[in-house]
Amino acid sequence: MQPPPAPAGIVLEDGYVMPPPPATGGIWREKSTLVMTKDATLPDRCVKCDAPANGFRLKRKLSWHHPALFLLLLLATILYLVLAMIFRKQATVYLALCQEHYRRRQKLLAAGWIMFAIGLIAPVVGFSTEYPGIALLGILLLFISIIWLAIVARTVTVKKIDDQFVWLTGLNENYLARFPALPE
Secondary structure, three states: HHHHHHOOOOOOOOOOOEEOOOOOOOOEEEEEEEEEEOOOOOOEEEOOOOOOOOOEEEEEEEEOOOOOHHHHHHHHHHHHHHHHHHOOOOEEEEOOOOOHHHHHHHHHHHHHHHHHHHHHHHHHHHHHHHOHHHHHHHHHHHHHHHHHHHHOOOEEEEEEOOOOOOEOOOOOHHHHOOEEEOOO
């Protein structure tokens, strides 16, 4: 009597069997989400517009933890930080960007850093010259610049990361259409 054949594909922790990687090298799409193995190489096309990237890659070290940990943020910030560092899953991906999107990203980041610098300097100048309005505007600009930088620096959004796969959103529809659908 022979043992039952091993399932064709990759078995996840919960027992679900992912199909074997297709010819695209371990990259699928699931509606508007890109699903890829951690070692897959994305094509040399811009993830934002699907134009040729001409070899330019943006290295992103991504991390993810279960969203339920955010509940701890309200109760105990330090405990949240410790548990988030322990339970996070990480992946490094190389995202291709065309020159237009790369330049746009650089300009938006530069604007954010200029706002940040002004937000640091304005409160000092405002309080030292007894113009509290300028100081308060500087503090407001500092917070706005932090939010601005967090949004602009994010090229794609991590939906989930586990031990073998990465789920990404925020990619161009034509770019996603290059990959086979994730089998049910």
